[in-house]
Amino acid sequence: MTEQPPADGSSASSEEPIDAQFEPELLGRWERLGASALGLVAGGGGGWAVFTTDNQAGSAVLVVIGAAFLLMGLQGTPLIRVGGADSGVELERRRRRVERAIEQARHEENQEVAAGIVEGASILEPAVFRSLRYRRELYVSKVALALQTVGAAVERGKNDRGPDLVAQTATGLVNIEVKYIGGRLSLSGVRQAESYSHGVPALVVTNAPLSPEVESHNASERSRHVEAVRWNDERDTALLGRALLRVAAAGGLQAGS
Incomplete structure (x- = not known):
């Protein structure tokens, strides 16, 4: 884990920059148009490169990036991460699922059930739990x-x-x-x-x-x-x-x- 907890003894919930990344707004009209345009350019370039160059890995990444931006443009969903070990795409809905699970755990009277909810969410979405x-x-x-x-x-x-x-x-x-x-x-x-x-x-x-x-x-x-x-x-x-x-x-x- 690369992200470290704060060193001054304050709790994580008081740090606005950390919380802000988990409360994104939907993209506006021009942002969606821009994402769609980037998606078409990247996807089209990647598709062309697949058939005309020997760099298959790089071409595949361009296709994935293009598809991700096109999806952003169609759904208006902010993009959290593109790429990774498997060139996968992580969108905001994954964080939203974890957010709902955490909220449910906070209101659960049985602490064993609450801990099970949080533990289960950390197993199902381990990448999200890299966050402080x-x-x-x-x-x-x-x-x-x-x-x-x-x-x-x-x-x-x-x-x-x-x-x-x-x-x-x-x-x-x-x-x-x-x-x-x-x-x-x-x-x-x-x-x-x-x-x-x-x-x-x-x-x-x-x-x-x-x-x-x-x-x-x-x-x-x-x-x-x-x-x-x-x-x-x-x-x-x-x-x-x-x-x-x-x-x-x-x-x-x-x-x-």
């Missing part, structure tokens, strides 16, 4: 399942300005903020989760190493109601469970004081 946005969605689903494994009841957050997940423990509620990032988790990422908590204990779960500042924050008794933990797979689940219990217990003590 969808890799993060897959990571959130796996974190939700891991939290259930340690005995918490888990729900998705209700809006973009709140936590990604809410875990119900025997001690009380814990807000779960997911940080799928590159580099190290900075203290600002933890502070952001704290601002969302509104008095509810919060646990930041990340795929990235914790910075020394975050390690010091975790060690401080004063900030025990907001903690960060690294989780990547089942080998980290026990660590995740212990962090969840500490945060929930600290939140209970804070409420009772």
Whole structure:
């Protein structure tokens, strides 16, 4: 995967350039005419080259490109990618299918079903999941399942300005903020989760190493109601469970004081 998560601890959903590529508008009239013209030129040139030159591979690619642009002109569908290992054509409808699956998973009450939907979409459309946005969605689903494994009841957050997940423990509620990032988790990422908590204990779960500042924050008794933990797979689940219990217990003590 060539695309890396952001290094500043911010969530992927706040990055407009990433999201923008998944919300294309249909082509306008002149764009469709231009695409059709390019398709005719490329397709015609490729067809002529097939019969008059020895460069069969290059001619075939021209034919595929021409067909893709003609399809754009006829349907008004933005082109996502032309070419690849098999000179295939990927159109927007593939991303739309994944988009619908992700939306369904977000509203699914059963987290096992939600994770299955996202996992299935990643298997059916692996090229789409090279995107940071969808890799993060897959990571959130796996974190939700891991939290259930340690005995918490888990729900998705209700809006973009709140936590990604809410875990119900025997001690009380814990807000779960997911940080799928590159580099190290900075203290600002933890502070952001704290601002969302509104008095509810919060646990930041990340795929990235914790910075020394975050390690010091975790060690401080004063900030025990907001903690960060690294989780990547089942080998980290026990660590995740212990962090969840500490945060929930600290939140209970804070409420009772």
